Amino acid sequence: MNPDAPLQTDRLQLRRWRPSDRAPFIRLNADLRVMEHFPSLLTPAESTQMMARIEAHFAHHGFGLWVAELLSTGEFTGFIGLNIPTFESHFTPCVEIGWRLAPEFWGGGLATEGARAVLHHAFTALALPEIVAFTVPANHRSRRVMEKLAMTHNPADDFDHPRLPAGHPLRRHVLYRKTTISQPSALKK
DSSP states (O other): OOTTSOEEOSSEEEEOOOGGGHHHHHHHHTOTTTTTTSSSOOOHHHHHHHHHHHHHHHHHHSOOEEEEEETTTOOEEEEEEEEOOOSOOTTOSOOEEEEEEOGGGTTSSHHHHHHHHHHHHHHTTSOOSOEEEEEOTTOHHHHHHHHHTTOEEOGGGOEEOTTSOTTOTTOEEEEEEEOSOOOGGGGOO
16 A cells, blocks of 8 residues: 555545645644644644654554645645554554644534545555544544544543643543444545
């Protein structure tokens, strides 16, 4: 499988990162609305380091977090893709699906559309047995995407994120799982 080959949906192209993605990625990670359920905003240097880690993940694993670009305009909307978490928990090692879109692209189903294509790729091209997703309980937007993807949530799987200290308001996380792919018609919006 060629990790450089983009995935495409009706409205999105999911592609590898380019130097021109740096500025919109920095803006994305510095937006209070986008980062509401994360411990902090990212500095420009932290965003640049994250881009480098994403590219290293692609190089090492053959998959990663793709840039989500609107087909109609070429606009950078954020990212959607797969990642291997580097922390230890009861469900690791694993592959997670994740997304982060700029607020102007919220509410139109783009995260769900792109994530469906990523899941299809994960289960067919990569033959992965399971995909997980996790977030804080209050992140209703992301949880709704997980539900639209037919991911299942068992409260017994919920966990305290090991990278956040005890008592941190974002430490508790909900975990969703998916072990099968929906019918191909589910790839359409």
